[in-house]
Amino acid sequence: MRKILVVAEMGRAGPDDSAFELAAAARAAGKALGEHRVAAAVFGRGVAEAARGLAPWFDDVFVFDDPQLEIPDGEAWRALLALLIARERPLLTLIAHSNHGMDYAPALAGQAGTPLVCDCVALEVRDGRLFAVRSVYGGKLNARVSVALGDAGCMATLRPGAFPAAPAPQGAGAAIHAEAVPAALTPRRRCLGTVAPEPGAVDITQSAVLVAVGRGIEEEENLGIIHSLAEALRADVACSRPVVDKKWLPRSRQVGTSGVTVKPKVYLAIGISGSFQHMGGVKGGPFIAAINKDPAAPIFSVADVGIVGDLFELVPLLEEKVRELKG
Numbered sequence: 001m002r003k004i005l006v007v008a009e010m011g012r013a014g015p016d017d018s019a020f021e022l023a024a025a026a027r028a029a030g031k032a033l034g035e036h037r038v039a040a041a042v043f044g045r046g047v048a049e050a051a052r053g054l055a056p057w058f059d060d061v062f063v064f065d066d067p068q069l070e071i072p073d074g075e076a077w078r079a080l081l082a083l084l085i086a087r088e089r090p091l092l093t094l095i096a097h098s099n100h101g102m103d104y105a106p107a108l109a110g111q112a113g114t115p116l117v118c119d120c121v122a123l124e125v126r127d128g129r130l131f132a133v134r135s136v137y138g139g140k141l142n143a144r145v146s147v148a149l150g151d152a153g154c155m156a157t158l159r160p161g162a163f164p165a166a167p168a169p170q171g172a173g174a175a176i177h178a179e180a181v182p183a184a185l186t187p188r189r190r191c192l193g194t195v196a197p198e199p200g201a202v203d204i205t206q207s208a209v210l211v212a213v214g215r216g217i218e219e220e221e222n223l224g225i226i227h228s229l230a231e232a233l234r235a236d237v238a239c240s241r242p243v244v245d246k247k248w249l250p251r252s253r254q255v256g257t258s259g260v261t262v263k264p265k266v267y268l269a270i271g272i273s274g275s276f277q278h279m280g281g282v283k284g285g286p287f288i289a290a291i292n293k294d295p296a297a298p299i300f301s302v303a304d305v306g307i308v309g310d311l312f313e314l315v316p317l318l319e320e321k322v323r324e325l326k327g
Helices: 017-033 048-052 074-088 099-112 220-233 241-245 311-326
Strands: 003-008 037-044 060-065 092-096 116-126 129-136 141-148 154-158 175-179 209-213 236-239 266-270 287-292 305-308
Touching: 003 017, 003 074, 017 037, 017 092, 017 116, 017 154, 037 048, 037 074, 048 060, 048 175, 060 074, 074 099, 092 099, 099 116, 099 154, 116 141, 129 154, 209 220, 220 236, 220 266, 220 311, 236 241, 287 311
Parallel strands: 003 037, 003 092, 037 060, 060 175, 092 154, 116 154, 209 236, 209 266, 266 287, 287 305
Antiparallel strands: 116 129, 129 141
């Protein structure tokens, strides 16, 4: 039985969220293919214990635990994965579309002789083919591509947050395989240091509540009412592409197919039309509330609560009510 292989990235506190998202995508693909085994590959130093935390989601976990792998190195991962793929011959290999994943995935696909589909926001397997949706032209369009799952298999990088994680399947419990790192593996790269995020920088992909603003805010100086509302709600501020294009907020705050994917519990969209490019970055089924003066705005078709009106009148009133309720 051929496997579906997930390359699981590890964070400081254990498996990265993307590992569980890839596991869910792999399980769905495996079910469509006829219940294939789902395996994970883990790399790092001292990761053996953390790798056991992945066991409930997988059938096999291949652990490469070595001091040389303490700092993620795309060349080292590529070399080790090439050996693992040649031995296990997975039908499908799923990789997080992270900075690290983008570093080694193209070279790995070239070495393994498999097709690669990058930055997927949706996957479907049927009739022996992989169908994927990915954004093109800077997020202006979504392209649907198809790849045959031939003998060489296929690889895909999946955008973090685009695939919701699922509970561990019943009956799963991986066999842990300790993999040897060849003595000939000599990293050619040398890490000079780690660049920390700027003080005060916010990772909106981890935010539970987001107040997102679009072109309806009209001017940069009007952003003050958005920041004030976000403060009252203990939320973080996000935005749509037009706000970033005007350089009113940094690109790290942009939600959408050309920005980042977020999974908040509450998403308040203010002055945002709600195009599919923007909503393609909102995952996880949050409670969506929208304020827009255009009653035909697409955002109202996905919002749980919508208000048609002037945001410059409604946002201050909403903030006042929030602060009143909080005492």
